[in-house]
Each structure stands twice: as structure tokens, then as C-alpha cells.
Amino acid sequence: MxxxxxxxxxxxxxxxxxxxxxxxxxxxxxxxxxxxxxxxxxxxxxxxxxxxxxxxxxxxxxxxxxxxxxxxxxxxxxxxxxxxxxxxxxxxxxxxxxxxxxxxxxxxxxxxxxxxVRFPETHAAIAAQMIVEDIERRISFRRALKQAIEKISASKDVKGVKIALKGRLDGAEMARYEWLKRGRIPLQTLRANVDYAEKRAETTYGTIGVKVWIYKGDVFEKKESKKT
CATH class of the missing domain: 3.30.300.20 (K homology (KH) domain)
Structure with missing residues (x-):
């Protein structure tokens, strides 16, 4: 484990x-x-x-x-x-x-x-807050997920993004876990610049957890490229 x-x-x-x-x-x-x-x-x-x-x-x-x-x-x-x-x-x-x-x-x-903060969509905390606001406005969670993925991925600095939602999505009777991913998220690589945030959406049918991972490339590679 x-x-x-x-x-x-x-x-x-x-x-x-x-x-x-x-x-x-x-x-x-x-x-x-x-x-x-x-x-x-x-x-x-x-x-x-x-x-x-x-x-x-x-x-x-x-x-x-x-x-x-x-x-x-x-x-x-x-x-x-x-x-x-x-x-x-x-x-x-x-x-x-x-x-x-x-x-x-x-x-x-x-x-x-x-x-x-420049380019707010490339920061996990701000991206998560945007998704929370969409869910609290009763926008469909699938639509909120896809819009967020498209907006974040549009930046050239972003190499990968993953968004996860958990709770009574769209007011369903049973809570479930849904996620969407694009690109790589190397969580075990120390030099990988992975931004992470988690937020909570307060809705009439309960709370929904929002997690966002954004991978912005390897820090050491950027330093080496600047030297060369």
C-alpha cells in the first residue's frame, strides 16, 4: 500500500x-x-x-x-x-x-x-475556484469539467491537467467520483512542477469536492535550456 x-x-x-x-x-x-x-x-x-x-x-x-x-x-x-x-x-x-x-x-x-497572478487558468487554486462557481450556479458537472479542461490546456505552459469531482453530482441520489485528464501528471517526479488544489462547492443537495492537478513541465529542464 x-x-x-x-x-x-x-x-x-x-x-x-x-x-x-x-x-x-x-x-x-x-x-x-x-x-x-x-x-x-x-x-x-x-x-x-x-x-x-x-x-x-x-x-x-x-x-x-x-x-x-x-x-x-x-x-x-x-x-x-x-x-x-x-x-x-x-x-x-x-x-x-x-x-x-x-x-x-x-x-x-x-x-x-x-x-x-498572471494567466490565472494555469494555477490550480484559481481553476478549482472557477469550477466551484460553475457547479454552484447549477451548471452541469460534465460541462464544467470540459470547459475547465479546454481553458487550462489552451495555455502553452501546461503539459497536463487532471480534474476530479466527488459528491452528489447534478443532484444524483448516490455520490460518485468522476474525473477527466489530458496530458501527463507525473506525481512521483520531484522535478515535475505539479500545481495542486482542492476546493469544496456548497450546493442545495450537499457538498461536492473539487481537485485539480496542473503539470507545467520539469523545473530542471527549464534551467538547463536557459543556460544553453
């Missing part, structure tokens, strides 16, 4: 990096809890903004949150009003997280950076 390993974690230190970059031995548990709850809240709160990833960096006096999105204009707002509002909401959320344990957060500066 083999073990299923998250493709991103499997490649940590090889071609991927940690999404939380800090170390504090004394408050490791508190900071880890803060990161987890804050990231989960941001993903729910910014669901319509097509978030690719949320990264956290810490220094002794600063908490730096980096939000990568395909719709930066929605987050930033006119004259940066949206970004300032989001920053204030993050501060309130952090205080609430710490108060749940009867503590107060450390006094530190909070920095918020919003980065634009």
Missing part, C-alpha cells in the same frame, strides 16, 4: 517553498494557530477574488501577509480603500483569534501586499 502525499508538500525544498516563513520557539504553537485560522478566514472572506495563495512572513516587529490573486483591483479598491479596509479587518480577526485563548496578540506592524 502506498501513501497519498500532497504534491506541494512532496516537493518542498526542491521546487516549492513554505507558505509560512518564520520561526519562534517560545510561541510556535500560538503563531501556527494564528496562521491557520487567519488563512482559513481569508480564503472564505476573499472567495470571490480568486485567491491563488496566502503567504505569511514574520519578523520580531512585523507581520507581513502576501495575497496572490487574479483580481487585484477588487481587493485594492479605488485609491487603496479596499486594501486598507482589509488590513483593518485582519487586525480585528487576529485580536479575536488570540482572545479565544484568553490572550492578547503581540504589538506589531501589519503589512499587506497584494500581488497579481
Amino acid at each position: 502506498t501513501h497519498r502525499v500532497h504534491p506541494y508538500i512532496f516537493r518542498l525544498g526542491q521546487i516549492t517553498v513554505w507558505k509560512s516563513r518564520w520561526f519562534n520557539q517560545k510561541k510556535f504553537q500560538e503563531y501556527l494557530r494564528e496562521d491557520t485560522l487567519l488563512r482559513a478566514w481569508l480564503e472564505r472572506h476573499l472567495r470571490q477574488s480568486h485567491i491563488e495563495s496566502i503567504e505569511v512572513e514574520r519578523s520580531p516587529n512585523t507581520l507581513h501577509i502576501i495575497v496572490k490573486t487574479s483580481r487585484p483591483g477588487i481587493l485594492i479598491g479605488r485609491g487603496g480603500e479596499g486594501a486598507e479596509r482589509l488590513k483593518d479587518e485582519i487586525k480585528k480577526r487576529i485580536i479575536k483569534i488570540w482572545k479565544q485563548r484568553g490572550k492578547l496578540p503581540d504589538k506589531r506592524e501589519i503589512k499587506l501586499t497584494i500581488e497579481e
